Amino acid sequence: MKFVDEYRNPTQAKKILKEIARLCSEITPKDNKPIQIMEVCGGHTHSIFRYGLNQLLPDNLEFVHGPGCPVCVLPRSVVDNCLHIAQHEDVIFTTFGDAMRVPGSSKSLLDLKAEGGDIRMVYSPLDVLAIAKKNPTKRVVFFGLGFETTMPSTALSVMQAQKERIDNFYLFCNHITIIPTIKAVLDSPGMRIDGFLGPGHVSLIIGTRPYDFIADDYRKPLVAAGFEPLDILQSVWMILKQLKNGEAKIENQYSRLVYEEGNVSALSPIQEVFELREFFEWRGLGSINHSGIKINDKYSKFDAEKEFQLKQVTVVDPDVCQCGEVLKGVLKPWECKVFAKECTPETPLGALMTSTEGACSAHYSYGQNIDLINR
Amino acid sequence: MDQKYQGKKITMAHGSGGKASSDLISDIFVATFNNDFLALLEDQARLDMPPGKVALTTDSYVVSPLFFNGGNIGKLAITGTVNDLAVSGAKPLYLTCGFILEEGFPIETLDVIVKSMQEAAEEAGVKVVCGDTKVVEKGSADQIFINTAGVGVIPDGVEIHSTAARVGDKILVNGYIGDHGATIMQSRAELAISADIDSDCQVLNHLVEKILSVSSNVRSLRDATRGGVATVLNEIAKDSKVCMILKEQELPIRVPTRGVCEILGLDPLYLANEGTLVCVVKAEDAALVLAAMRQTKEGKNACIIGEVIDGPKGVVALETLFGGNKIIDKLTGDQLPRIC
Numbered sequence: 109m110k111f112v113d114e115y116r117n118p119t120q121a122k123k124i125l126k127e128i129a130r131l132c133s134e135i136t137p138k139d140n141k142p143i144q145i146m147e148v149c150g151g152h153t154h155s156i157f158r159y160g161l162n163q164l165l166p167d168n169l170e171f172v173h174g175p176g177c178p179v180c181v182l183p184r185s186v187v188d189n190c191l192h193i194a195q196h197e198d199v200i201f202t203t204f205g206d207a208m209r210v211p212g213s214s215k216s217l218l219d220l221k222a223e224g225g226d227i228r229m230v231y232s233p234l235d236v237l238a239i240a241k242k243n244p245t246k247r248v249v250f251f252g253l254g255f256e257t258t259m260p261s262t263a264l265s266v267m268q269a270q271k272e273r274i275d276n277f278y279l280f281c282n283h284i285t286i287i288p289t290i291k292a293v294l295d296s297p298g299m300r301i302d303g304f305l306g307p308g309h310v311s312l313i314i315g316t317r318p319y320d321f322i323a324d325d326y327r328k329p330l331v332a333a334g335f336e337p338l339d340i341l342q343s344v345w346m347i348l349k350q351l352k353n354g355e356a357k358i359e360n361q362y363s364r365l366v367y368e369e370g371n372v373s374a375l376s377p378i379q380e381v382f383e384l385r386e387f388f389e390w391r392g393l394g395s396i397n398h399s400g401i402k403i404n405d406k407y408s409k410f411d412a413e414k415e416f417q418l419k420q421v422t423v424v425d426p427d428v429c430q431c432g433e434v435l436k437g438v439l440k441p442w443e444c445k446v447f448a449k450e451c452t453p454e455t456p457l458g459a460l461m462t463s464t465e466g467a468c469s470a471h472y473s474y475g476q477n478i479d480l481i482n483r
Numbered sequence: 484m485d486q487k488y489q490g491k492k493i494t495m496a497h498g499s500g501g502k503a504s505s506d507l508i509s510d511i512f513v514a515t516f517n518n519d520f521l522a523l524l525e526d527q528a529r530l531d532m533p534p535g536k537v538a539l540t541t542d543s544y545v546v547s548p549l550f551f552n553g554g555n556i557g558k559l560a561i562t563g564t565v566n567d568l569a570v571s572g573a574k575p576l577y578l579t580c581g582f583i584l585e586e587g588f589p590i591e592t593l594d595v596i597v598k599s600m601q602e603a604a605e606e607a608g609v610k611v612v613c614g615d616t617k618v619v620e621k622g623s624a625d626q627i628f629i630n631t632a633g634v635g636v637i638p639d640g641v642e643i644h645s646t647a648a649r650v651g652d653k654i655l656v657n658g659y660i661g662d663h664g665a666t667i668m669q670s671r672a673e674l675a676i677s678a679d680i681d682s683d684c685q686v687l688n689h690l691v692e693k694i695l696s697v698s699s700n701v702r703s704l705r706d707a708t709r710g711g712v713a714t715v716l717n718e719i720a721k722d723s724k725v726c727m728i729l730k731e732q733e734l735p736i737r738v739p740t741r742g743v744c745e746i747l748g749l750d751p752l753y754l755a756n757e758g759t760l761v762c763v764v765k766a767e768d769a770a771l772v773l774a775a776m777r778q779t780k781e782g783k784n785a786c787i788i789g790e791v792i793d794g795p796k797g798v799v800a801l802e803t804l805f806g807g808n809k810i811i812d813k814l815t816g817d818q819l820p821r822i823c
Binding site: 109112116118121154157158159160161162163164231337473 | 748807812
């Protein structure tokens with residue numbers, strides 16, 4: 109398949125892997141600990157496991173699976189609010205597929221759907237406008253979530269609703285923004301990450317300049333990376349080269365899609381419709397200032413929080429959850445006390461077991477037994 | 484179809500047991516399925532069974548949309564049940580058929596569906612020998628649901644079980660995987676993607692007969708329907724207490740199916756098939772079985788996708804293009820498209 113297979117060429121991969129092994133052997137490890145590279149984005153985590161890349165890297169190099177899975181970091185209170193909205197008789201509640209399985213305090217949207225709630229999976233928020241037009245007597249709510257990747261299409265839907273005067277459309281906005289999140293990771297105690305694989309799709313929207321502080325203030329390399337296996341391997345190699353040379357730069361491996369200045373046509377609707385929240389609670393990471401996004405006053409009539417008078421309630425994760433430590437790379441998924449015991453993909457306790465992109469879920473599905481087979 | 488049904492819809496009267504019911508049964512079902520067993524219209528069919536162990540199965544069909552590239556709910560209701568019988572090594576003989584119709588369903592559409600059923604039944608060499616029709620109020624069902632049950636006879640000496648896979652065995656499939664699932668995905672109206680894919684919906688009993696004619700070392704056969712190839716292999720691995728390893732580069736996946744999966748973030752190994760079987764066979768017979776499969780129209784794209792190895796019991800793994808391994812686990816719930 110064109111533009112796919114080229115980036116999955118095993119012969120090329122072997123060449124890069126050889127170079128990666130050589131560089132790793134030339135880098136002096138800190139305190140005899142492995143070099144840690146955090147892939148911020150859940151899409152990268154997915155690719156790493158899908159292609160088994162983690163098994164092909166030298167022993168002194170490890171991936172830390174970061175907080176960039178929007179489904180995983182959804183706090184329970186947000187899911188509870190979704191359930192509250194969706195329980196109204198006159199509401200059609202819509203969202204993306206994998207948001208439907210995330211557990212709230214008592215149940216998930218899928219559970220409520222089974223109980224008779226009109227909850228529909230959509231592939232684009234623009235589809236929600238079509239549903240709203242078709243059902244003028246219903247209040248049609250879109251639960252918008254995700255980083256900058258999914259923000260433009262949500263913003264455009266709100267603008268389109270305004271333009272077409274679709275008054276029964278509402279947005280429950282839970283978009284989050286990447287930069288404060290990376291900063292929170294960098295500032296966390298015990299953090300010893302050596303470099304970052306920058307999120308490819310987010311970078312496509314925001315460009316690479318917003319990452320400059322990572323190199324300037326924290327002296328860590330970041331490479332904006334694509335999602336195919338060769339993209340990831342090349343990006344790892346670029347980070348290692350910087351580490352070997354004692355450099356800390358922001359580089360762009362995903363240059364076929366990502367530009368330094370980002371995508372202006374995608375950024376302008378975001379600026380038109382949204383503003384930063386002062387506080388936003390993350391599952392596993394706690395509250396991160398200015399990391400959440402809400403609808404601004406100009407478009408407030410589409411704001412589901414106002415329409416349904418939602419309250420910001422904090423519902424903490426169970427005490428036994430160690431998602432925060434895993435997200436920051438301090439603990440490995442299998443080092444968590446409840447991993448694969450009380451916490452499994454069927455009955456997830458913590459954020460990272462919830463979505464297939466969550467580090468724990470990925471380890472649970474792909475990591476078990478691999479050592480036995482490799483032997 | 485009788486002119487009198489043109490433009491007409493199913494009403495509650497068609498399920499009441501009165502004249503409307505009996506007319507519908509004679510004009511649509513008996514006329515199309517056309518066999519002596521059904522024509523008697525007794526409360527049961529009375530059958531002669533050849534010697535051998537009887538295989539019995541049942542399945543209900545609720546697919547949406549009703550019509551898709553390569554088939555419809557009627558064809559599926561025959562192929563699915565025939566294939567469930569066939570993978571035991573049985574010769575499928577007779578089917579029953581129950582319809583649950585939603586009030587307002589067009590009778591012409593019902594006729595098209597029933598004709599497809601008969602076409603598939605003829606291809607398989609089976610007869611639909613008894614049936615049932617119920618009508619439910621509008622909103623109580625989604626247009627039409629079909630249940631079929633089937634019986635067949637397993638010839639003496641044929642022993643195919645999901646517990647029978649052994650270390651060293653080879654794993655084969657008869658053709659491209661995931662086409663049915665990808666077809667259904669892309670034919671759902673809310674998805675504005677179009678790909679040139681047909682469902683693989685087909686009867687497999689002749690293929691199974693061919694396989695069994697060349698090898699007496701077939702261990703396990705499974706129809707890779709819901710949950711796809713990954714799920715049935717997990718079941719065989721668990722039942723046989725063995726480990727299986729597949730090679731990613733050997734998996735037969737059509738480009739459009741791959742495309743649909745790439746866009747939606749799905750894995751073709753978990754997509755449903757309706758005419759694809761997984762065959763575990765003793766290594767020494769693998770080439771023979773492969774060649775035999777390739778001589779049939781259902782198996783012309785057959786290939787060996789992996790083998791049974793000495794490893795953790797009940798585990799299925801995939802060797803990726805890069806030589807790394809990953810576990811192919813059972814799905815937790817449905818595959819849901821990823822956000823980004």
